Amino acid sequence: GQNIDQPTEMTATEGAIVQINCTYQTSGFNGLFWYQQHAGEAPTFLSYNVLDGLEEKGRFSSFLSRSKGYSYLLLKELQMKDSASYLCVFQTGANNLFFGTGTRLTVIP
Amino acid sequence: GAVVSQHPSWVICKSGTSVKIECRSLDFQATTMFWYRQFPKQSLMLMATSNEGSKATYEQGVEKDKFLINHASLTLSTLTVTSAHPEDSSFYICSAKGLAGDNEQFFGPGTRLTVL
Numbered sequence: 001g002q003n004i005d006q007p008t009e010m011t012a013t014e015g016a017i018v019q020i021n022c023t024y025q026t027s028g029f030n031g032l033f034w035y036q037q038h039a040g041e042a043p044t045f046l047s048y049n050v051l052d053g054l055e056e057k058g059r060f061s062s063f064l065s066r067s068k069g070y071s072y073l074l075l076k077e078l079q080m081k082d083s084a085s086y087l088c089v090f091q092t093g094a095n096n097l098f099f100g101t102g103t104r105l106t107v108i109p
Numbered sequence: 110g111a112v113v114s115q116h117p118s119w120v121i122c123k124s125g126t127s128v129k130i131e132c133r134s135l136d137f138q139a140t141t142m143f144w145y146r147q148f149p150k151q152s153l154m155l156m157a158t159s160n161e162g163s164k165a166t167y168e169q170g171v172e173k174d175k176f177l178i179n180h181a182s183l184t185l186s187t188l189t190v191t192s193a194h195p196e197d198s199s200f201y202i203c204s205a206k207g208l209a210g211d212n213e214q215f216f217g218p219g220t221r222l223t224v225l
Contacts, residue, residue, distance in 0.1 A: 041218065099152040
């Protein structure tokens with residue numbers, strides 16, 4: 001079957017670094033995405049990993065280990081506006097995205 | 110980046126009526142569009158995949174006669190919720206995929222449907 005596990009909630013301090021972990025199980029894998037979703041809004045794309053390793057994009061970095069079915073999203077220099085849900089999503093086959101339930105991150109002053 | 114719009118952004122309707130939601134890719138041609146539904150505090154669930162000019166492919170458990178999808182052009186897909194009921198109240202989000210081989214999907218802003 002297909003499954004994604006990520007923490008339900010996390011809290012971190014403004015200016016700090018936070019790592020959101022994700023483990024997944026799927027028979028077919030074609031890449032892993034991280035999306036940010038603010039309440040009541042559609043998801044916005046953050047990162048995409050298809051090969052093992054670290055992808056860095058500004059304050060955001062994402063890591064993938066396909067053999068372990070593991071990914072993490074690293075957010076640096078946290079800002080209040082980073083308070084949102086972070087969705088771990090894998091792609092199976094050519095088109096289908098499978099979404100996790102997301103990690104609700106709260107950034108506190 | 111590519112922009113996808115949805116209309117309306119929110120709608121309130123009476124039980125038993127039909128509601129049409131439009132999804133448009135504004136600056137690119139979308140060969141494939143996807144319709145998702147998200148209930149409060151739950152993940153997005155794929156409802157159906159539509160390719161321009163062909164019938165939509167529905168996910169298991171999604172009634173194709175209730176959720177009518179039309180992908181009439183490379184920039185427009187519509188989802189019609191027929192005979193809506195309160196349990197259909199949800200956040201409906203479309204996404205679009207452009208060129209073949211491009212894995213990124215671009216999401217619309219979503220439509221919040223409330224059925225009274």
